[in-house]
Amino acid sequence: MDIETDVLVIGGGMAGLVAGITAAQAGSDTIVVRKGLGATADSSGAIDIAGYLPGGETPFISPVEGLAAFSSLLPFHPYTALGHSESGETDFERIVDTARESVHWLKDTLDGTSASLVGTLDSNIGGLSVIGTWKPTCLLQSTMYTERLGNEDEVLLFAGISGMPSFIPSAAAKSFIDLVMDSGIGPRKVVHTLIEGFSVSKQPNLSGMEVARFIESDKGLSDFAKLLKEQIGKVDATLVALPPVLGAKNPQSVKKYLERETGVEVFELISFPPSVPGYRLQRSLETALKKAGGKLMVGYDASKFVKDELNIITIALDGPRRFIQVEPKSVVLATGKFIGGGIASGRESLEEPLFGLPVLNSERIPVKDTRPQRMTKVTSVQSEGHSVFECGLGFDSRFRPTDSNGATYSTNLYVAGSVLCGYNYHVEKSGLGVALATGRVVGRFASESAKEVS
Numbered sequence: 001m002d003i004e005t006d007v008l009v010i011g012g013g014m015a016g017l018v019a020g021i022t023a024a025q026a027g028s029d030t031i032v033v034r035k036g037l038g039a040t041a042d043s044s045g046a047i048d049i050a051g052y053l054p055g056g057e058t059p060f061i062s063p064v065e066g067l068a069a070f071s072s073l074l075p076f077h078p079y080t081a082l083g084h085s086e087s088g089e090t091d092f093e094r095i096v097d098t099a100r101e102s103v104h105w106l107k108d109t110l111d112g113t114s115a116s117l118v119g120t121l122d123s124n125i126g127g128l129s130v131i132g133t134w135k136p137t138c139l140l141q142s143t144m145y146t147e148r149l150g151n152e153d154e155v156l157l158f159a160g161i162s163g164m165p166s167f168i169p170s171a172a173a174k175s176f177i178d179l180v181m182d183s184g185i186g187p188r189k190v191v192h193t194l195i196e197g198f199s200v201s202k203q204p205n206l207s208g209m210e211v212a213r214f215i216e217s218d219k220g221l222s223d224f225a226k227l228l229k230e231q232i233g234k235v236d237a238t239l240v241a242l243p244p245v246l247g248a249k250n251p252q253s254v255k256k257y258l259e260r261e262t263g264v265e266v267f268e269l270i271s272f273p274p275s276v277p278g279y280r281l282q283r284s285l286e287t288a289l290k291k292a293g294g295k296l297m298v299g300y301d302a303s304k305f306v307k308d309e310l311n312i313i314t315i316a317l318d319g320p321r322r323f324i325q326v327e328p329k330s331v332v333l334a335t336g337k338f339i340g341g342g343i344a345s346g347r348e349s350l351e352e353p354l355f356g357l358p359v360l361n362s363e364r365i366p367v368k369d370t371r372p373q374r375m376t377k378v379t380s381v382q383s384e385g386h387s388v389f390e391c392g393l394g395f396d397s398r399f400r401p402t403d404s405n406g407a408t409y410s411t412n413l414y415v416a417g418s419v420l421c422g423y424n425y426h427v428e429k430s431g432l433g434v435a436l437a438t439g440r441v442v443g444r445f446a447s448e449s450a451k452e453v454s
């Protein structure tokens, strides 16, 4: 055997890294392997816990309100399973306690990193997006948060960067003005500008990451501050909304510098993928894993396994240079959904590629005979969402995947994050929240189970 470990986590997105950090902090020898980047690195980096009920148009006032709705209406939702007691009852207090503990823990873990967070479980924050709309979320990266968007006296400037097509400040300003007019809340003066002459590169179509890296250089930062100050002066702006480009490594100090040089508060908008804040979240969690004593192996594809009647015995990792056999005491499967690769979709079926576990829908019915196309709707954007996103692995009361008979597949295999069935993160706005809460619980279970074997 090449490597022995207490806990092997397969998948290095939010769920896998949270499970890995938790297990390492509990004293287990922990390895997290990932073959690549998944949805976490592509996400907006804002941690949604519960935004909407599927089909609902009105956002939850708070994640707690959302957890209450999910747990009373959606019996197979992963959040509901957090409250299952030994007797099979659902204890709502337990769900809230678990979610609250996960939120506190994540904020502590990311404090002082490039992805430090603001927010609580008791109210959703309205994050402003690059298209000038609100998104309800639980935790925003501190550089994306401002309390001043509700003030009518502010002069809000949406400032884009010439050559960066993913943010069109005039369109954002127009949608935002519509929202302010509808609600009667927010700045009465909203303006926009495109900053010209910020020479990041000679190439057209600048990405957010290119701009973020250049802004972090000494020249980039002072040039940008000068150009931004000029635009602010033209309209007497008091608050500036920028695309999320305030640096990949230390956005808080870029924000402070810009605010000092311009005399005006700046904040980042929530953007579409690929997003710099998603990358910051991914990297900050990876650093936290190493700090907790865990090991990260990048570029390794868990491709084979050996199992006896009860337990997973070995996992084979297909690496960049060689094949490695790992003998873990317990295993966490946190391989994500379609982007991560935890669920694969062909024309005829959905599959779980590593263990061949059955893929179930949100009613816990196997979808082996349903073509994925049948689980999507004709129009892409709608409040009920596409049921294909609710499909994933079934699990028992300790988050161990179930087999085709609905029985626990293996006593030492746990599952967390978007590979689970029973929730639709697109419409619920619950993606990173489910990955966080289930990763936290499963990290503890996997560590306890490894200790029992020792």
Ligand SMILES: Cc1cc2nc3c(=O)[nH]c(=O)nc-3n(C[C@H](O)[C@H](O)[C@H](O)COP(=O)(O)OP(=O)(O)OC[C@H]3O[C@@H](n4cnc5c(N)ncnc54)[C@H](O)[C@@H]3O)c2cc1C
Pocket: 010, 011, 012, 013, 014, 015, 016, 033, 034, 035, 036, 037, 038, 039, 040, 041, 042, 043, 044, 045, 046, 047, 048, 049, 273, 300, 301, 302, 303, 334, 335, 336, 337, 339, 340, 341, 342, 354, 416, 417, 418, 419, 425, 429, 430, 431, 432, 433, 435
């Ligand atoms: C474009 C986009 C934007 C989003 N925005 C938000 C948002 O703003 N807020 C929010 O809360 N949620 C958002 N979500 C949802 C959220 O990103 C996901 O629900 C969450 O990241 C899932 O985390 P995960 O750890 O389960 O999976 P992933 O992050 O997908 O991680 C899966 C990991 O498993 C690895 N892997 C898979 N198979 C193997 C294997 N065989 N061997 C080794 N490694 C393997 C992958 O390489 C990857 O590292 C967004 C999703 C998308 C797609």
